[in-house]
């Protein structure tokens with residue numbers, strides 16, 4: 001995953017209502033929806049993906065799914081298929097919607113899609129300093145596999161290690 005550490009703390013922790021949980025839809029991201037994606041990406045990370053990066057990833061036929069509540073984009077994930085594995089490249093929930101279970105719901109969706117595609121493993125990288133995401137992944141069942149040194153850009157021209165994690169599907 002090349003996205004960086006989160007820029008903001010979650011603004012709300014109130015659980016969504018059952019009606020909201022039942023109303024959400026997962027839809028493939030289209031080029032027309034990249035404005036909504038960028039609006040979240042730029043508030044969620046200190047080193048966000050660029051629009052070009054998202055566009056190229058769409059053109060590369062990656063799995064790109066958005067979680068929608070009506071016309072509100074709650075979050076999205078980008079993943080790349082490999083041989084018997086799926087690599088999660090970016091998963092992001094809108095800062096105002098973090099901590100409400102939507103990230104977990106997208107991981108559930110990704111897990112199901114990955115199994116359907118024949119994947120045995122789900123892989124991801126996460127910044128070593130992104131303790132919140134590390135905790136979310138560990139609670140979900142991911143295990144730490146290794147460290148990729150100096151994988152991410154950081155402030156003041158520094159680099160930051162990535163933690164490589166995997167989940168057996």
Ligand SMILES: CC(C)(COP(=O)(O)OP(=O)(O)OC[C@H]1O[C@@H](n2cnc3c(N)ncnc32)[C@H](O)[C@@H]1OP(=O)(O)O)[C@@H](O)C(=O)NCCC(=O)NCCS
Nearest residue numbers: 001006091092093098099100101102103104126133136139
């Ligand atoms: C990481 C992220 C995708 C998780 O999505 P989320 O919607 O906030 O997470 P959820 O509300 O679904 O929480 C998932 C689990 O983590 C727990 N959790 C949520 N917020 C937490 C927090 N601040 N501290 C500890 N645990 C937390 C939840 O209780 C839940 O556990 P459970 O399933 O056992 O109940 C989201 O926070 C995010 O977009 N962060 C900024 C971008 C980022 O860092 N992306 C990942 C890059 S690798």
